[in-house]
Amino acid sequence: KQEVTQIPAALSVPEGENLVLNCSFTDSAIYNLQWFRQDPGKGLTSLLLIQSSQREQTSGRLNASLDKSSGRSTLYIAASQPGDSATYLCAVGDMGRRALTFGSGTRLQVQP
Amino acid sequence: NAGVTQTPKFQVLKTGQSMTLQCAQDMNHNSMYWYRQDPGMGLRLIYYSASEGTTDKGEVPNGYNVSRLNKREFSLRLESAAPSQTSVYFCASLKGPPDTQYFGPGTRLTVL
Secondary structure (H helix, E strand, O other): OOOEEEEOOEEEEEOOOOEEEEEEEOOOOEEEEEEEEEOOOOOEEEEEEEEOOOOEEEEOOEEEEEEOOOOEEEEEEOOOOHHHOEEEEEEEEEOOOOOEEEOOOEEEEEEO | OOOEEEEOOEEEEOOOOOEEEEEEEOOOOOOEEEEEEOOOOOEEEEEEEEEOOEEEEOOOOOOEEEEOOOOOEOEEEEOOOOHHHOEEEEEEEEEOOOOEEEEOOOEEEEEO
8 A cells, every 4th residue: 555654744934945855755656746736725736746757856946756666756945935834745646546645644734 | 627626625624424535627638636635645546547437445545435437527425434534635636758747736524
């Protein structure tokens, strides 16, 4: 059974810092990996999707990497802003149904 | 183009009552999913549908039934609600390739 772990569970940083969120998974036979943002009481917003054959994806200040063999992904946020405060969820897609297995998330707070 | 819509947004039930959560997507996607999210946890798959008329159990299907009568709609039914079903329920549909999941805004359900 796939298990996804996210470290740290919570993070508080001053505005302007670069930061890294970590995600690990136990079964390397994944189809893809997706990073989401979730604001309190809201739904999920897709940030980046990495196919299993890819090593990284970038969107603006966000960069996500994937090392499938070691079962790890990182989300790098450059020059953090208070508006980045949210919970970030990592999810891996299975080969068959493309269903997602989620980590518990990293709750990020960026202090002005 | 409304994406994935869910109704209702909030619901309070008493133990033993039944209800149906509705989900619809207007993106012509084949695959749809139901997940639940409990406090401090990631989302867990309840049921999956690859196409109209087909459904498959996920990680936590007990106490739920689903119906996929057409391509647009995928409903989740609680026949006899229990306090353990208090959760936030998310519906998603799959756009592929590159197989990105799009989520609805969620239904917040409380069972007393």
